[in-house]
Amino acid sequence: MKELLKKLVQAKSTPDVGELKCAKVLADFFSSKGIKPKLDIWNKNRANITTALKSTGKKPALLFVSHLDVVPADSASAFKPVERSGKIFGRGACDMKAGMASAATAMAEILRSKVKLQGDIIFAATAGEETDSAGVKRFIKTHKNKFKLCGIIVPEPTNFDLVTAHRGLLWVKIITKGKSAHSSMPQLGINAIDSMRLFLSELADYKIPGTNKLLGKASISVNKIIGGKAGNIVPDSCSAQIxxxxxxxxxxxxxxxxINKILTRLSKRNPRFRAELKVLRDSGSLQTDEKCRFVKHTKQLxxxxxxxVPFTTDAPFLTSLKAPIVIFGPGKPQMCHKPDEHIEIKDLKKAVEFYKKMILHFLA
Ligand SMILES: [Zn+2]
Structure with a gap:
């Protein structure tokens, strides 16, 4: 178990490297346990892996969906896992190679125990959760309407909190356009940073309607702004990422x-105002029905x-599989993406036990 996690950390799966190496580590693990893996490879280095433990099929299946990719690290040593004081350190140790390794191990242990399953265990680990969600989209495309599921478990780090809801994410980029001129005669140009300033002050008053009992309200944060070429040139372009x-x-x-309404209003008020909007990323929110059998039983069990939770995952993509989804796994969410990212070894074992318990409850 520890060894599997270390190998997974070593198999660097940042966006520049791709997920194939990491998927192959899992494939080797499953093969060595007598479970046949299936790799889906595209663009040379990107990959998903899926596998299943077959059953009598009398009960609907349970699906585990993890992500293979990790965020980049400042130092190459982040991909050399270190075991120290009951913890394993390394990029991805927490987010989410620990949960992924625990789910894979739980499957292998169930097979070894020779318990008769009435429903299949399906395992998928997909590419690009931190960037483009390309893997989960591919997985959905090929598997939609193929399964009958009792539930889906996403083993992301929740520190063993049972998570049924999170907000969605929408990244937009606003680009204001101007006209360059020497800044000793700014009246000859159109200042794109000035236009951005107009837009941002209107955006500050923009409230997205709606509130949710569990999730509160939407939030807006302007996180990146680029504009201007030199100290004495009126800038002809400025962009902001929101x-x-x-x-x-x-x-x-x-x-x-x-947001487009704001842009139209500004250009009506000021004919020199020009801007465009691009959607960079759009991923829905998650809210699983609290009253469904799967959540009720899982809570009790x-x-x-x-x-x-405040962060987002690939889980909203899985709603098209029409089964209740819970996010539940080892590791503290605040550890994710940190330079000293680590997982407690005892939490790995605890996760395997939790997953086995759920497998036996829903499938045996
Ligand atoms: Zn994650």
Whole structure:
């Protein structure tokens, strides 16, 4: 188990490297346990891996979906896992190679125990959760309407909190256009930074309607701004990247329309104002029905109450599989993407036990 996690950390799976190496580590692990893996490879270095433990098929299946990719690290040593004081350090140790290794190990242990399963265990690990969600989209495309599922577990680090809701994410980029001129005669140009300033002050008053009992309200944060060429040139272009976190009653289309309204208003008021909007990323929110059988049983079984988290995952893509989704896994969320990212070894074992318990409850 520890060894599998270390190998997974070593198999660097940052966006520049791709996920194939990491998927192959899992494939080797499953093969060595007598479980046949299936790799889906594209663009040379990108990959998903899926596998299943077959059953009598009398009960609907349980699906585990992890992500193979990790965020980049400042130092190459982040990909040399270190075991120290009961912890394993390394990029991805927490987010989310620990949860992925735990789910894979739980499957292998169930097979070894020779328990008769009435429903299949399906395992998928996909590419690009931190960037483009390309892997989960591919997985959905090929597997939609192929499974009958009782539930989906996403083993992301929740520190064993049972998570049933999170906000969605919408990244937009606003580019204001101007006209260069010598800044001793600014009246000859159109200052794109000035235009951005007009836009941002209007955006500050923009409220996205709606509130949610579990998730609160949407948030808007301007996180990156680029503009200008030199200290004495009127800038002809400026761009701002905005991170919007949404709740289930909101959708990207409405919000984009709201922002476009601001842009139209500004250009009507000021004929020199020119701007365009680009959607960089759009991923929905998650809210699993608390009253469904899967969540009710899971709460009882694990002695947990359900809650929401501020971060997003690939889980909203999985809603098209029409099964209840819970996010539940080892590791503290605040450890994710940190230079000293690590996982407690005892939490790996705890995760395997939790997953086996769920497998036996829903599938045996
Ligand atoms: Zn993650």
């Amino acid at each position: 991170d919007i976190r949404t709740i289930p009653s909101q959708n990207a289309k409405q919000i984009v329309a709201g 694990l002695k947990k109450t359900s809650r929401a």
